[in-house]
Every structure is written in structure tokens, then in C-alpha cells.
Amino acid sequence: MPETDYLKIPQNRVGALIGKNGEVKKSIEDLTGTILDIDSDEGTVYISPREDMEDPLGVWNANHIVKAIARGFNPEIAKKLIHDDIYLEIIKLPLYVGKSKKALARYKGRIIGKDGKTRELITELADVDMAIYGKTVSLIGEMDNVMIAKEAIEMILNGSRHKSVYAFLENKKETLKLKEFKDLVGIHDDKIEFRDGIEFDEETLQ
Numbered sequence: 001m002p003e004t005d006y007l008k009i010p011q012n013r014v015g016a017l018i019g020k021n022g023e024v025k026k027s028i029e030d031l032t033g034t035i036l037d038i039d040s041d042e043g044t045v046y047i048s049p050r051e052d053m054e055d056p057l058g059v060w061n062a063n064h065i066v067k068a069i070a071r072g073f074n075p076e077i078a079k080k081l082i083h084d085d086i087y088l089e090i091i092k093l094p095l096y097v098g099k100s101k102k103a104l105a106r107y108k109g110r111i112i113g114k115d116g117k118t119r120e121l122i123t124e125l126a127d128v129d130m131a132i133y134g135k136t137v138s139l140i141g142e143m144d145n146v147m148i149a150k151e152a153i154e155m156i157l158n159g160s161r162h163k164s165v166y167a168f169l170e171n172k173k174e175t176l177k178l179k180e181f182k183d184l185v186g187i188h189d190d191k192i193e194f195r196d197g198i199e200f201d202e203e204t205l206q
């Protein structure tokens with residue numbers, strides 16, 4: 001049986017974790033087969049397995065869902081993390097721009113962009129969800145998509161112009177589309193796999 005896990009969250013996110021009449025807390029417990037013991041005053045959350053928990057990763061999943069809510073995500077988006085192919089990535093801004101409040105505000109503004117344009121383009125082109133909260137930028141999505149969005153954000157934090165970031169995202173979106181197409185039709189390592197076992201190299205078909 002998995003052991004009890006523990007984490008501390010910002011006090012102003014405790015309400016989002018509990019939800020109206022405890023609905024969010026209960027939904028996470030039911031989804032993961034765990035029990036959440038929340039100390040509203042301290043912002044501490046203890047996660048323990050229920051006796052009827054079926055998924056051995058229940059406590060681990062609950063931890064990540066709680067962590068995502070703590071980092072500013074809507075609970076419904078955070079609960080996507082119950083799926084094996086969905087990941088949470090937390091980018092700690094001080095590691096890139098230092099601890100200056102002025103610098104943090106400026107770079108968060110660059111990530112958001114005018115009227116939210118940059119944030120919208122990153123989430124749309126990389127197909128991820130994003131939350132900007134405190135000193136972090138967090139991402140939820142499939143691994144390849146999350147890594148693309150992270151790289152775009154790192155480009156901004158390293159001083160790249162928005163135009164360059166948008167071009168990078170457009171290029172990566174096309175790459176992802178090609179990968180999805182190859183997976184769909186059965187192309188691996190630039191070879192087409194037919195059901196009769198015959199393989200053709202793409203170059204020979206040109």
C-alpha cells in the first residue's frame with residue numbers, strides 16, 4: 001500500500017482545492033482513491049490511500065493534481081493529470097531571471113503578452129494548458145507538447161523576440177502534425193510498415 005504523501009500549498013489556493021461545499025476535494029479523492037487531509041490555516045495537505053484504492057499511483061496522481069491547483073490551475077484542468085500521458089511541468093522563474101520583483105513582473109508580462117496574445121499562442125500552438133502564478137509558470141499536457149511550450153517560454157526568458165518564439169512554435173506545430181500523421185498511418189523511422197510485412201524506405205518511393 002502506498003504511503004501517505006505530504007505537500008504545502010499557498011494558503012490562498014486552499015479554497016480552490018476544497019471547492020464549494022468541499023466538492024473539489026471530494027472529486028479528487030474519488031478520482032484517485034485517496035483521502036485529503038487539508039489544514040487551511042497552515043496550507044498543508046496530507047494525502048493517504050483509501051483501503052479500496054485500486055490504482056497504485058493514486059497517491060502520486062493526487063499529489064500532482066493538488067500541486068497543479070496550488071500553482072494556479074482550475075481544478076478541472078488539474079484533474080487531467082489522472083491520465084498516464086498527461087504531465088505537469090513547473091518552471092521556476094527565479095532560476096532564469098533572478099529574485100527581483102521587477103524582473104519577475106516584467107518577464108511574466110512578456111510571457112502573457114499584450115492582451116494575452118503570447119500566452120494564447122503558446123497554449124494554442126503547443127496544445128497545452130498554462131497557469132502563471134506567483135514565481136512560476138506551469139504547463140499541463142502531453143510530454144512532447146509540454147516540452148515545446150517550455151522551450152518557447154525559456155526563449156522568452158532568455159531574451160528572444162516574440163516574433164522568433166512564434167516562428168519556433170509554428171515550426172514545432174507542423175512537426176507534431178507530421179509525427180501524428182506518421183503514427184496514424186504506421187510510418188516509423190521513415191519506413192512504411194505494411195500488414196504483409198513488406199517495408200519500403202520513403203526515399204525509394206519518390
